[in-house]
Amino acid sequence: MTGPIYNLHNHTPFSDGALTIDELCEAHLDLDGIDVAGIGICDHLFATPTSREVSNERDYARIFGAEARQYLDEIFAARRRWEGKLRIFAGCEINWPLNKQMMPRLRELFNELKLDYVLFEFVDWAGLTQLANQARRWPCPVGLAHTDVQEAFPNTSLDQVVRTMANARIFYEANWKFHPLDQHASWFNVLPDHRVRISVGTDTHDDERCLKDLPAMFEYLDQRKLGDKLLDPPIREMESIAQSA
Numbered sequence: 001m002t003g004p005i006y007n008l009h010n011h012t013p014f015s016d017g018a019l020t021i022d023e024l025c026e027a028h029l030d031l032d033g034i035d036v037a038g039i040g041i042c043d044h045l046f047a048t049p050t051s052r053e054v055s056n057e058r059d060y061a062r063i064f065g066a067e068a069r070q071y072l073d074e075i076f077a078a079r080r081r082w083e084g085k086l087r088i089f090a091g092c093e094i095n096w097p098l099n100k101q102m103m104p105r106l107r108e109l110f111n112e113l114k115l116d117y118v119l120f121e122f123v124d125w126a127g128l129t130q131l132a133n134q135a136r137r138w139p140c141p142v143g144l145a146h147t148d149v150q151e152a153f154p155n156t157s158l159d160q161v162v163r164t165m166a167n168a169r170i171f172y173e174a175n176w177k178f179h180p181l182d183q184h185a186s187w188f189n190v191l192p193d194h195r196v197r198i199s200v201g202t203d204t205h206d207d208e209r210c211l212k213d214l215p216a217m218f219e220y221l222d223q224r225k226l227g228d229k230l231l232d233p234p235i236r237e238m239e240s241i242a243q244s245a
């Protein structure tokens, strides 16, 4: 495998996951047949069940901003605890239909919050083109979560989807729900010729048994010559520490 072995999609009790960050770390380090170098915490933000209903932009920034800061504090603390053993990335998963009206506000928040990447879920073609127009203005990598490309964009050719993503540098998540990934071979056959980064994510919620499929998922990507396309997001908190030092 040429790229870094990260599982960038894990939920914790902060949203709807059952395992704590420490439990997730232990479970990944216990895996046989694979040396996981890092995991991404990727809880649902900007729509968590604990939040009050948010109807205007000011409330949106205030309520969800505070929530995201609390979330990041937990991740940063875990990052210190696991230093030298496992890299911990701060990601989040955002529901596109629920948040698409708030994109300018959300991007502003992202400039301030040191999230390392964002996965959007339930993105349709109109959403992908909208995201593509602004993806390079985000301070961190932007990707599509658990997307069956043919189902999500039924009227668009794979070629057009991949070109749109490549031009906008939107990455694609190879999600555990599509394991074995060969079920989506037509899409994975298109990817090697294009500059689309790929992340691997099990979307861990309450059952860590999904992690056992990580070796097979990475193996598949390697066979498809996609190992060198794996996403390696810079850790933004570390960058800001380095800049201020």
Ligand SMILES: [Zn+2]
Residues within 6 Å of the ligand: 009, 011, 093, 203
């Ligand atoms: Zn998820």
